[in-house]
Amino acid sequence: MKVLCANPPWWIEDPDAIYGSGLLAGVRAGSRWPFTSTVRSRPGQYRFGDYIPYPFFLGSAASYLAREPGVAVSFRDSIALREDYDKFFKYLAEGKFDYVVIESASPSWGHDAELIAHIAADYPHTRVVVAGPIASLGEKLLADHPLHAVIQGEYEKGLVKVVGGASGLVGYDILTEAELNAAPYPYFDPLHANKYWDSNPKGQVFPQLQVLTSRGCPFRCIFCVWPAVMSNNDPDGTGVRRVRQLSGDYLEGMLTELIGRYGYKSVYFDDDTFNLGDRHVLEVCAVMARLGLPWSAMCRADTIAWDTWRVMRESGCFGVKIGFESGNQWVVDNIVRKNLDLEKARDVVYHLKALGMTVHGTFTVGLPGETPEQMADTRRYRSSLPLDSFQESGTAEIEGSPLSTLRRTGSLEKYAGASLEGYVAERDGTRKMRLVELRDAGLGEAEMCLRHGRPAVAESICRNLLDTGGEDGKVLDLLGSLAVRARKFDLAVRFFSRAIAADAAYAAPCLHLGLLLRDQGLAEEAASCLRRALALDPESLDARQALVALGADPDDGDTPDAATQASLARSLAAVPVSSWGRTLRRAMDAADAPQEADAAEGTDGEGKYPRLIVLDHGLRFLAGHHFAYNLGVLAECVKRELPVEFYVYADCQPEAVKVLRAKAVLQPSRYESHSSDRYCSWLEDFLIAGGIAEFNLFKNLRDLDPSDIVFCHTADPKIVRGIAAWYLAMDKARRPYLCLKFQNHCFRFVAKDQRALARSIFRLALKPFINEPKVSFAASNKLIGSQITQMAEKPCPVFPVPLQLEVPAKKYRSRAEKGVLRIGYAGEGRVEQGVGFLPEVAEAILPAYPDVVFELQFACRFVDDDTLNRLRSFGDRVRVHESCFVGDDFHRLIASFDALLLPYQPTSYVERSSQIVIEAIALGVPLIVPVGTSLALEVKQFNCGYSLIRGYDGLSVIEAVAHFIDNHDALARKSADAAPRCAAFHSGGTLIDLLLASCGVPVPRTPRREGEGGNGAG
């Protein structure tokens, strides 16, 4: 007879996720409160670092049953293996099992019931047996699902009964303490043995063995499942609860065998409560002292003597998890009924810290009857504890616990404070957390989060609103805008289409969809949407202007009716993802095309050497990339003997002014707006800043020759308007060449609701230049270039960075040859540069990859102390430089890295360039960069070695770093190949050639030997 003890796969795909990974994974058997979360692994791809508990009851039952004569037991933990469904079902088909045993609980039951129905339909010879907390539903399960048997409580003996012929409901019958101490050891095999991992409490060493030393707990916390339903039969918290503990001898035999077989380096005792009484704890300590392995355990704060903690520490216990549940004593006493004195618990935590142990605190929020103020008490209490880590989970409601009984009956005699009033019932703790935390947040809060750079929270609020209120046009429209922002265009179309379907009279989604389609080059579909927007809102200036820009007459043409509009939206939703962005690509290709010099207009300066005038409206300091850019221009001009003058702000650092021999004359724009209306204040600021720029130029740049080239490499909308006013006021014959280079995204500092206005004004500011033959545009990357091209209808090629590399590029060496892999990070350490993820990344990567070290350079002291201290706690494996490296020193540092990690916030770097990326590529260093940013575009353009960070969260960064390490050799080789290509393009020579060519000025072929002007000889 063949029996499979299975923990089947549990994956959930969410195709509508904007900021999440769109994939959730669940943990089931082995977790008291099964839940779903984002993980590093993917279906069919195991990656180290995810929380994966050992399925304790399933593993014990498998070993117990295997002793039965004539029974062949197989064990398959698809959650630990990160197996996909196909592989699991293939295994099932090949195994031809007579029985499949699945442990399930409320959070996974919806998923598991479907899976069981599938097994019953496709494998009719296999009988399905269900155990675990869900078995509390008893006969109902058997009536509703194709099950052979349902076993209640721990199921070693129950499974033997089923294989012996029992079926239907198999009642509660658990092992006695004596039987437990005579049972075979839990099932482990080489396939599964090293897959289990819990990173808390801190200090874990991989590979980790997870086992129980006891079963049951005498306390009766309202939400707690296993002591109520698996090891006792007490669903309302009124019965007697027994505890069974393993003897020291049995435990030592078990640990010795498992450690000997699988080479474990640490042990985690995941008991309900490990430290129930000094006797048991001291016995375990004696065993662990003999084995000499570091260990940790799940504990209560108040069940052993003060001195027993010390003995634990001395026997190798480096950390404990402690359950507090709430920081409000009344809640602990009357709702949870934990019998814990929070003040004494606090003393214990301090005692443990004094002993040198790590402490992980566990808390839960959203208990029945708990108020928002009491939840705030929990956070306050938690902050008052010197914890190394903590978890705050949403209270999950699981069948068989007193909490689930409360929901059914409405009250519980022994839990005086528990009430269903205002209670949010939820089975999955992760989802519950979101529901509780964002319960009262409305659309206004979502919009505010978006404005304050928290789009992921805005998305969560919108999702809650949809969950609780159904389809809503405004909420869906906001989700569409979030998707546009995240550059998930197909998703944006789906959301806008749903918004139009939900509220046919609401104009905004029609407008937004129209603008999106226009940007994607779908002019006809865009015009159709924009006409509908205009029909719904005749005042919509944006719709009107967009139609004009498309060459359509806003007052002409049929407005499609709702049915036509809906069918249009449906057909758009079916457009394959790959077709989005095609216009963007066309624009990029156009930007890449060689510029045709205008011979007639470009001859003004023929026979003369032009003077280059560099306007820099951003330089303030000597260090950093901004200064390096100017230095690169200066060096190239010196080399060519090309006269050059720099104009910078009057408050620029004197040393920088001195090195560049700059004229520090530009007056900074520091204007405080008078208006409290945000649109008016923006316009006011725009006008004043533009006016100041105009005045600065008028005052300081009067004596110009038509052969001069004015190069403004920090153009932004405000300055452009001022430059236009200054330039056009000049006599046409005297106008110099002018090249405006756009460095950053032009609107990144403009709040979203003002961006349409800013964009319109910018377009107007650019308009006077469009037909000016001596004015050219340039951009620092393709994205900005394509935007300017679209707006100004004038080519906007990408200009290189004038790199000056004295340090040679890295030569390829395999990981085996290197011995140590150095992952580097260099930057100012700002929040938006993802510095907060670094400790988490180090924590996950270092134990898994012994040959990896991190080297981090923080040029400015923006990093908070907590992050720094956590980084320093890794000792030699994380080296931190808190100093500013410049010039060759900086390049040497970058070249010493085997990869440069840039976990930047994607929304801040969609268009914004980063010079460090170019330096790394030119130095042959592979990169780890966020997807959907200009950084990613840059690495792809040069086809260097890179690993993409798929989301702005620690997990995604860990995943990308692991991907780099796993693929080091191939990526390092690609980077070594890409380095010369990048260095050839990003050089001062190429920049000046392109600048001269874009102005139609002949490039001087021979250096000038005499003459005046410029300070380029410095």
Ligand code: SF4
């Ligand atoms: S003390 Fe811990 S194990 Fe015991 S009932 Fe409470 S939460 Fe459950």
